Amino acid sequence: MSDVTTLEILGSTALITVDNPPVNAASAAVRQGLVNRIDEANSNDAVDVIAIIGAGRTFTAGADIREFGKTPVEPMLTEVCSHIEASAKPVIAVLHGTTLGGGLEIALGCHARIGVPTVQLGFPEVSLGIIPGAGGTQRAPRLSGMGAAAEYIASGRRLSSDEALAKGLLDAIADGEPRAIALDQAERVRQGDLATRRVGELDASLDPDAITAARAAVAKRAPLLVAPQRCIDAVADSTLELSAGLARERELFAECMATDQHKGLVHAFFAERAVQKIPEASETPRPIESLGVVGGGTMGSGIATSALFAGLPVTLVEMNADGLDRARTAIAGNLAGAVKRGKLSQDKHDAILASALTFSTDLADLAESDLVIEAVFEDMDVKKDIFAKLDTLCKPTALLASNTSYLDINVIAACTNRPTQVLGLHFFSPAHIMRLLEVVVGDQTAPDVVATGFALGKRLRKVAVRAGVCDGFIGNRILGHFRKVADYMMLDGAHYSQIDAALEDFGFAMGPFAVSDLAGLDIGWATRKRLAATKPAAERDVGVSDRICENGWFGRKTQRGFYDYRSGKKAANPDVDAILEAERQAAGITPAAFENSDIVDRYMTAMIAEATRVIEDGIALRPVDVDTVFLFGYGFPRQRGGPLHYADTLGAAALVARMERWAEEDAHYWQVPALLRKMAADGSTFADLNRA
Ligand code: T1G
Numbered sequence: 001m002s003d004v005t006t007l008e009i010l011g012s013t014a015l016i017t018v019d020n021p022p023v024n025a026a027s028a029a030v031r032q033g034l035v036n037r038i039d040e041a042n043s044n045d046a047v048d049v050i051a052i053i054g055a056g057r058t059f060t061a062g063a064d065i066r067e068f069g070k071t072p073v074e075p076m077l078t079e080v081c082s083h084i085e086a087s088a089k090p091v092i093a094v095l096h097g098t099t100l101g102g103g104l105e106i107a108l109g110c111h112a113r114i115g116v117p118t119v120q121l122g123f124p125e126v127s128l129g130i131i132p133g134a135g136g137t138q139r140a141p142r143l144s145g146m147g148a149a150a151e152y153i154a155s156g157r158r159l160s161s162d163e164a165l166a167k168g169l170l171d172a173i174a175d176g177e178p179r180a181i182a183l184d185q186a187e188r189v190r191q192g193d194l195a196t197r198r199v200g201e202l203d204a205s206l207d208p209d210a211i212t213a214a215r216a217a218v219a220k221r222a223p224l225l226v227a228p229q230r231c232i233d234a235v236a237d238s239t240l241e242l243s244a245g246l247a248r249e250r251e252l253f254a255e256c257m258a259t260d261q262h263k264g265l266v267h268a269f270f271a272e273r274a275v276q277k278i279p280e281a282s283e284t285p286r287p288i289e290s291l292g293v294v295g296g297g298t299m300g301s302g303i304a305t306s307a308l309f310a311g312l313p314v315t316l317v318e319m320n321a322d323g324l325d326r327a328r329t330a331i332a333g334n335l336a337g338a339v340k341r342g343k344l345s346q347d348k349h350d351a352i353l354a355s356a357l358t359f360s361t362d363l364a365d366l367a368e369s370d371l372v373i374e375a376v377f378e379d380m381d382v383k384k385d386i387f388a389k390l391d392t393l394c395k396p397t398a399l400l401a402s403n404t405s406y407l408d409i410n411v412i413a414a415c416t417n418r419p420t421q422v423l424g425l426h427f428f429s430p431a432h433i434m435r436l437l438e439v440v441v442g443d444q445t446a447p448d449v450v451a452t453g454f455a456l457g458k459r460l461r462k463v464a465v466r467a468g469v470c471d472g473f474i475g476n477r478i479l480g481h482f483r484k485v486a487d488y489m490m491l492d493g494a495h496y497s498q499i500d501a502a503l504e505d506f507g508f509a510m511g512p513f514a515v516s517d518l519a520g521l522d523i524g525w526a527t528r529k530r531l532a533a534t535k536p537a538a539e540r541d542v543g544v545s546d547r548i549c550e551n552g553w554f555g556r557k558t559q560r561g562f563y564d565y566r567s568g569k570k571a572a573n574p575d576v577d578a579i580l581e582a583e584r585q586a587a588g589i590t591p592a593a594f595e596n597s598d599i600v601d602r603y604m605t606a607m608i609a610e611a612t613r614v615i616e617d618g619i620a621l622r623p624v625d626v627d628t629v630f631l632f633g634y635g636f637p638r639q640r641g642g643p644l645h646y647a648d649t650l651g652a653a654a655l656v657a658r659m660e661r662w663a664e665e666d667a668h669y670w671q672v673p674a675l676l677r678k679m680a681a682d683g684s685t686f687a688d689l690n691r692a
Pocket of ligand 1: 022023025061062063064065066077098100101102103105124125128131132133134136270273274
């Protein structure tokens with residue numbers, strides 16, 4: 001237990017170091033170690049000042065999230081912070097790295113806090129569906145004031161050292177290594193140059209207007225989430241005497257810990273890291289120092305922008321000067337937008353445009369690129385032609401990737417003499433913003449080429465998920481299935497705006513019809529035409545979208561789709577209602593009323609069913625990979641953890657029962673996956689599959 005915290009007596013300073021890699025999480029051993037070290041330092045007469053630092057890259061970055069859901073182990077972090085605060089001898093903390101959550105609460109239990117200039121402080125608990133549970137909601141307002149504390153606790157955002165100093169969370173900023181700073185600042189305490197105080201003994205002043213403003217901000221930003229409001233509840237009660245305030249905080253913390261939102265958000269936190277664990281993880285990625293992009297449309301320009309952000313030089317090839325002009329304009333717009341959003345410095349922006357980006361109309365200019373990503377029209381013949389040319393033009397070691405959303409990577413690879421160096425890198429639009437990257441592995445893709453796809457994803461700050469080859473890989477295959485049930489419900493009686501509203505109430509940023517309008521109805525139209533020849537006879541036909549497209553209405557890009565955008569905002573479209581009415585009459589359908597809950601149940605069950613088949617077919621490695629695809633590529637509500645984490649809250653048996661009931665209406669659509677039936681029979685869960 002002692003090795004995660006150490007105590008050194010250096011002169012009259014007791015230096016306590018937390019050493020629990022990788023982020024010094026406040027595990028049970030760390031908590032007990034801190035209590036023991038504080039007691040040892042207080043009983044050592046040679047010591048007059050105590051300092052706490054973190055080893056490695058950061059001061060404690062929070063409670064150990066892996067302990068969530070397990071039987072709590074004493075001492076609880078609240079008690080540890082109070083124990084530090086009660087220390088007879090002054091205790092200072094030197095903060096570096098990402099001092100977050102419980103780590104910041106430990107620091108607030110100390111009597112003074114010094115940060116290095118690059119330290120970042122914050123309370124990210126709300127992103128895990130909880131509130132700070134070790135005194136943060138009670139001590140932070142005593143230093144920052146109720147309004148500031150409510151804002152940064154309920155938002156979960158990070159504060160720079162300067163902002164933390166201005167808001168009272170830091171007492172000083174000092175440059176150097178934490179150990180040296182600790183000794184130097186302990187001396188300043190001795191000399192009376194650094195004041196120390198017990199934060200819990202300060203008073204928090206009531207600020208009702210600030211609380212009202214904080215509540216309004218949260219209601220606007222995250223109306224469906226519980227934890228942000230509970231953060232404000234706890235902060236509002238920081239005017240209580242400390243022990244009463246801590247009791248109130250513990251009550252609210254326990255309430256949040258019991259929510260499905262908390263479980264979903266913790267699942268999402270670990271999901272982003274679990275998907276990096278692929279069979280090829282031990283392979284050495286090939287060096288990628290220059291990137292070629294073929295195609296300067298929305299996707300090609302977005303991919304190029306994403307690579308430029310990561311410092312990768314890019315050569316973009318388009319067919320002609322007009323295409324290059326469009327790409328140049330799109331990339332310039334992406335870069336300028338990033339500068340405007342504060343994501344890119346002006347200097348870096350200028351440097352990119354000056355040296356890192358080259359345009360050409362000649363594929364031969366990609367001869368020296370380490371990796372070429374093709375992002376042209378979604379047509380197999382066009383892609384085959386390009387890959388055949390790239391194969392002759394590019395250096396023998398170059399990797400060739402397609403950004404295709406659906407098409408067969410094996411067929412594309414077969415057009416080259418280097419199938420082991422061909423893979424899919426499926427970006428999501430807008431490619432310089434959306435974090436998901438499906439790394440599509442062909443039958444002959446070499447393991448180190450897969451690892452290279454993941455290394456590129458990490459470098460571009462994407463969340464890479466490994467996908468097998470099928471029509472649509474993971475996300476689009478599942479989307480292609482469950483999107484149909486929205487059309488079926490619309491034809492059967494639920495207005496498309498009701499379906500959108502029901503799913504937005506569930507937590508989706510946008511409902512399926514609004515998403516189709518945004519993406520472009522012509523894309524789905526092209527897919528339906530592409531698949532028409534192989535469409536099963538038993539599959540229901542809904543012609544509404546086709547009729548809309550036949551009018552030339554492709555959604556936002558043509559100002560009309562399911563909705564009418566000509567007024568500048570989304571409005572109902574009576575023309576579509578007339579089309580819907582005509583299609584219902586042609587199908588002999590009398591519209592039935594749908595409850596919003598029924599809409600959600602059908603939509604989510606369809607998503608879960610196809611996701612299960614994607615697992616069965618080995619297209620996704622684990623359920624958590626499917627969850628990650630939907631969390632980072634399809635706007636799935638993060639607090640629900642992803643479709644298969646959500647499925648576990650319903651249970652396989654209930655899902656099978658629903659599908660068997662609906663199969664009486666449409667046996668073709670509601671086929672129960674064998675895996676789901678097995679899970680219903682043996683009571684297993686998708687979480688069990690993740691652990692397997
Ligand atoms: N507990 C356990 N493991 C953690 C962890 C944590 N708090 N934070 C990170 N890890 C693991 C992570 O899973 C990964 O493991 C490895 O460390 C490296 O992480 C009472 C209750 C600190 C900014 O929410 O934001 O305090 O996959 O890849 O990109 O009020 O980790 O390698 O096996 O993310 O450099 C509040 C969560 C907790 C911080 C570092 N704290 N962590 O980012 O590395 S709740 C947080 C992060 C709390 C109290 C409440 C980031 C990071 P593996 P990484 P990184």
